[in-house]
Each structure stands twice: as C-alpha cells, then as structure tokens.
Amino acid sequence: MISTSTPKRKKLSLSSEGDVGKRRKRSRSVLPVEEEEGEGTLEKGSGLLLSGEEDDQRDNAEGGEVALTKGPWTKEEDAILVDHIKKYGEGNWNGVQKNSGLARDGKSCRLRWANHLRPGLKKSAFTAEEERLILEFHFRKGSKWSQMAAMLPGRTDNEIKNFWYARYRKQQRLGLPIYPNEITSKYSSNGSQENADTLANESSQRDETENFNLDIPDLDLKNFRFRPDMLPPNLGTQDYRPTSDLLGRCSDSYHNTLPMRRAAVVRCRYLTSSNSAAVPEVFDQYGKYPMLSTPCDPILNTCLLHGYDNCITGFHAAPNISSSEPIYGPMSFELPSFQNSQTQWSTWSGMHMPPLSSFEPVDTPVQAPPIEPCLPVPASLGCSHLIDSSVYHNSNQNLKGPSIDSLQANADGTAPNEADIISTQWNGLDYDQPAALTTHPQINFLRWACHPRNFLRWLCSEIETPQDYDINGGALNDQLPAYRSFDKQDNLNQKYVVLPDAVLDSSWH
DNA sequence: AAATACTCCAACCGCTCCCGG
DNA sequence: CCCGGGAGCGGTTGGAGTATT
Numbered sequence: 140m141i142s143t144s145t146p147k148r149k150k151l152s153l154s155s156e157g158d159v160g161k162r163r164k165r166s167r168s169v170l171p172v173e174e175e176e177g178e179g180t181l182e183k184g185s186g187l188l189l190s191g192e193e194d195d196q197r198d199n200a201e202g203g204e205v206a207l208t209k210g211p212w213t214k215e216e217d218a219i220l221v222d223h224i225k226k227y228g229e230g231n232w233n234g235v236q237k238n239s240g241l242a243r244d245g246k247s248c249r250l251r252w253a254n255h256l257r258p259g260l261k262k263s264a265f266t267a268e269e270e271r272l273i274l275e276f277h278f279r280k281g282s283k284w285s286q287m288a289a290m291l292p293g294r295t296d297n298e299i300k301n302f303w304y305a306r307y308r309k310q311q312r313l314g315l316p317i318y319p320n321e322i323t324s325k326y327s328s329n330g331s332q333e334n335a336d337t338l339a340n341e342s343s344q345r346d347e348t349e350n351f352n353l354d355i356p357d358l359d360l361k362n363f364r365f366r367p368d369m370l371p372p373n374l375g376t377q378d379y380r381p382t383s384d385l386l387g388r389c390s391d392s393y394h395n396t397l398p399m400r401r402a403a404v405v406r407c408r409y410l411t412s413s414n415s416a417a418v419p420e421v422f423d424q425y426g427k428y429p430m431l432s433t434p435c436d437p438i439l440n441t442c443l444l445h446g447y448d449n450c451i452t453g454f455h456a457a458p459n460i461s462s463s464e465p466i467y468g469p470m471s472f473e474l475p476s477f478q479n480s481q482t483q484w485s486t487w488s489g490m491h492m493p494p495l496s497s498f499e500p501v502d503t504p505v506q507a508p509p510i511e512p513c514l515p516v517p518a519s520l521g522c523s524h525l526i527d528s529s530v531y532h533n534s535n536q537n538l539k540g541p542s543i544d545s546l547q548a549n550a551d552g553t554a555p556n557e558a559d560i561i562s563t564q565w566n567g568l569d570y571d572q573p574a575a576l577t578t579h580p581q582i583n584f585l586r587w588a589c590h591p592r593n594f595l596r597w598l599c600s601e602i603e604t605p606q607d608y609d610i611n612g613g614a615l616n617d618q619l620p621a622y623r624s625f626d627k628q629d630n631l632n633q634k635y636v637v638l639p640d641a642v643l644d645s646s647w648h
Numbered sequence: 649a650a651a652t653a654c655t656c657c658a659a660c661c662g663c664t665c666c667c668g669g
Numbered sequence: 670c671c672c673g674g675g676a677g678c679g680g681t682t683g684g685a686g687t688a689t690t
Contacts, residue, residue: 231675
C-alpha cells in the first residue's frame with residue numbers, strides 16, 4: 140500500500156559531526172600507492188593507517204598497495220582533510236591521500252569537502268524561493284545539478300539532486316504535476332521562445348523519445364464514428380465495450396495526470412468510406428523505433444473497443460467505469476506511460492512488464508482534459524474479462540511466425556474473413572486459437588483490430604486532425620522536428636495518432 | 649513493542665571532459 | 670594529434686531514521 144501522507148521526517152542536519160559514521164557500512168577497495176609514502180600512521184577502520192595494524196593491510200602495503208576506506212567519514216578523517224586543504228588548498232585530490240596519509244580515494248575527498256566540509260554551506264532546509272528556482276531551472280534545463288548549485292550559494296549539487304528526486308517521487312505518488320502551474324505557464328506562453336530554445340538544445344542531448352512529451356496535442360475524437368462495416372464478417376455489430384476490472388483498476392489518482400513522456404506520432408492514410416479499398420500505410424518508420432510496425436499496445440486496443448457511434452472512450456480518462464453505466468465522450472486519446480516502475484504497470488494491468496530504462500527525471504505529466512458529456516453508449520451486451528485476458532495472454536507470446544503481411548484486407552476493403560484471422564500469426568503474436576475465437580466474438584474482433592493496420596483503418600477514418608496541425612505540410616514538421624521524414628505530399632489525407640510508449644518499448648516485441 | 653513501510657541522504661560508481669606532456 | 674591522469678558530473682545505492690500498522 141502506498142502511503143499518501145507527506146513525509147514526516149524532519150530534514151536531517153548535514154553537519155559533518157554527529158551524522159558521521161552512521162551511514163554506510165564500510166568497505167574497502169585497494170588502490171596502488173607509492174612505497175615511499177608508506178609512513179603508515181593511520182588508524183584502522185577510520186581511514187587512518189596504523190603501522191602494522193592489520194595483516195591484509197600490511198600485505199597490501201608490502202605489495203605496493205594500501206587499503207582505502209569507504210563509507211562514512213569520521214571526525215578524525217574530516218579533520219585531516221580540512222587541515223590538508225588549509226595547508227595546500229583545494230585540488231590535487233589524489234594528492235591528499237599521499238600527503239596526508241588519509242586512506243581515502245581522491246574522489247571521496249573531493250566529495251566530502253564539497254558537500255560537507257567547505258565553508259559557507261547551508262545546512263537548513265530549502266527555502267520556498269530556492270525550491271522555486273530549482274523547479275524553474277529544472278523545467279528549463281533538465282538535470283544540471285552543478286549549474287543549479289552554482290545558482291544557489293551554499294547549496295551542493297548532491298543536495299539539490301536529492302531534493303529533486305525526493306520531490307519528484309512525492310509529486311508522482313500524489314498524482315500531482317512535477318512543475319507548478321506558474322512555471323509551466325510562464326514558459327509555455329510569453330516565455331515560449333526561451334523554452335523552445337532550451338528544449339531544442341536539450342533535444343540533442345536527450346533520447347529522442349523524451350522530446351515526445353512536448354506539445355503533443357490531444358486528438359479531438361468528437362467526429363470519431365465506429366465503423367461496423369469495417370469489422371470482419373461474422374462478428375456482428377454489437378457493443379464491443381469490455382467491462383473488465385482492467386478499467387476499474389485504472390480508476391486511481393493518476394487517471395487524469397498520467398505522464399505521457401514517450402509517445403509517438405504516427406500517420407496513416409485517411410480512409411473515407413468511398414476509399415475503403417485502400418489499405419492504410421500504417422506507422423511510418425523512424426528507424427529508431429521499428430516496433431512501431433508491430434501490433435499495437437493491447438491497452439490501446441482495449442481502449443478503442445469502446446468506440447460506439449460518436450463516442451470513443453479512453454480508459455484512463457474514465458474512472459469508475461461499469462458495464463451498466465453509459466460512457467461519455469469525447470475523450471482524450473492520451474495513454475499512460477508506465478515508464479516509472481514495474482509496480483505501476485503491474486498494479487494497473489495485472490501484467491508483468493520489465494522495467495523501462497531510466498528516463499524518469501525529465502518526465503513531465505500531461506494533464507488530461509476533463510471528460511465532457513456526449514452521447515450515451517448503450518450498455519454492454521455481455522462482454523467479459525476474456526477480452527483483456529486474451530489480449531494480455533497473447534501479448535506475452537514470444538515473437539515468431541509470419542508477418543502480418545500474410546493477412547491482407549479483402550479487395551473491397553472489408554476485413555479478412557475469419558478463417559484468415561484464425562490462421563494468422565500477427566508478427567509472432569499467436570492468435571491461432573479457434574476455440575476462443577468462435578466462442579467469443581469480441582475476442583475475434585479484438586484480435587483483428589489489434590493489428591495497427593486494422594485498428595487504424597476503422598479508427599482513423601473519422602478522426603479529426605488536431606487544429607494546431609497543418610496536415611498539409613510544414614507546420615507539423617516545424618512543431619515536431621523529430622519527424623523530418625514527413626513529406627508534404629504524403630501528408631495529404633493523413634491523420635495523426637498518438638500512441639502510448641508501451642508500443643515503443645522493446646518488450647512489446 | 650515489534651514489524652514493516654517509507655523516506656532521506658551520504659557516499660559510491662561510471663562516465664565524460666579537460667588539460668598537460 | 671594522441672594519450673593518460675585528474676577532476677567533475679549525474680545517476681544509483683543502501684544504511685539509518687522515522688512513521689505507520
């Protein structure tokens with residue numbers, strides 16, 4: 140159970156006295172030392188060598204090596220270090236060990252001095268103004284702790300870093316934005332140019348995917364219309380809305396503030412009913428993310444199963460959903476990131492997922508818009524948990540089998556027949572389970588729709604392109620410089636869909 | 649009172665940058 | 670220009686303190 144209470148613990152003093160010696164266990168590493176320095180008068184276990192005190196230490200010394208102490212510093216060590224720096228000044232940290240006899244790595248000496256011993260260090264908690272400066276700086280520049288420390292006299296980079304991570308976790312736990320509104324608004328309106336410049340600079344340093352959390356607009360799905368004519372035959376036009384507890388599990392405090400750090404904008408052909416024979420070219424390849432051509436996030440497809448008439452409901456924007464209550468739209472198409480922890484994913488979906496790489500510190504939650512009333516959706520006609528369990532089961536399969544290319548739409552643009560669906564292994568996700576297919580039409584549909592080529596085919600037919608985007612060219616490229624592959628000519632009749640980062644995660648292979 | 653959960657933060661680690669030879 | 674060592678930076682670890690059960 141995650142506690143939602145605020146930390147009760149008072150900030151500990153960083154004094155070099157009193158807190159010393161009660162942190163890490165000590166360990167030892169061995170580094171070479173020049174023999175002529177072996178005066179050996181330090182105390183065992185405190186980083187001070189005593190002549191002939193310990194066998195292994197003596198053995199090391201005889202072999203030209205001395206055991207260096209790790210772990211918490213003692214008062215004696217601090218005194219030696221301070222004394223040495225008073226005499227010789229800062230710098231030449233490896234020389235400290237040679238000249239003072241302190242059995243500490245030069246790195247460790249520098250860190251101890253910089254973070255605890257040097258004069259002028261503040262030992263108090265961060266003030267509100269300091270906190271604001273840190274947040275603002277981090278929003279603009281990212282994890283540049285040393286630059287922040289230079290900006291805040293008496294503060295160390297380590298201290299600022301610890302403060303940031305502690306606050307970051309706390310905000311996430313509480314489902315609150317990482318950055319205060321005044322900061323985000325400040326740099327997204329009149330300060331947008333500076334922010335844009337900063338972000339542009341950072342983009343060369345960060346993983347490309349991390350830029351996707353910037354300015355990804357919500358898709359306006361108000362014109363979405365469920366296309367039963369695009370479904371495979373024999374499935375009927377019943378309500379495919381699943382009613383599993385999967386939806387219930389997403390009814391948490393994060394439902395409206397899920398971070399969407401890594402998302403991708405993909406494109407597909409715009410299909411009208413008169414042009415339904417065309418098979419959409421789904422998922423531009425960026426080279427770096429070939430998994431975009433793999434089957435979609437089952438979460439996403441589960442979400443899409445809510446499509447009905449003029450409504451489409453997003454799962455995480457629909458807390459407390461139940462099978463007996465109508466669902467309202469339109470909904471934001473935002474999807475969760477799940478990059479933060481396996482726990483989060485597992486809790487949410489009940490599915491084991493390997494942890495993602497650590498991009499956390501620059502994550503920015505995206506605020507989902509509130510749910511607005513629209514047309515009611517008829518009650519479910521008996522969907523079950525089987526859909527979700529089926530999806531997750533199949534998504535856990537290892538990759539094998541033929542490409543989805545073996546499954547093509549019919550010449551008239553309708554979905555392939557059931558026999559083809561049953562016999563096809565989509566990019567290794569084995570859907571060849573006839574019993575389930577024949578018993579549960581929803582699963583049949585899901586499996587068919589699960590492939591990006593298919594789901595986008597019936598989804599994108601009516602999605603409205605976000606207004607801020609010029610689907611005919613340059614504006615989009617300007618706003619999303621990462622997608623240089625966009626071609627003006629190709630942009631005609633194309634729509635843009637935001638996919639969750641789960642699609643990008645290699646585990647979805 | 650004991651066990652457990654959670655947070656804090658000092659210190660470590662690996663990597664990169666810089667500079668002098 | 671290359672190489673090696675020193676310094677610095679950012680991310681991570683894990684022990685200790687504190688709150689909660």
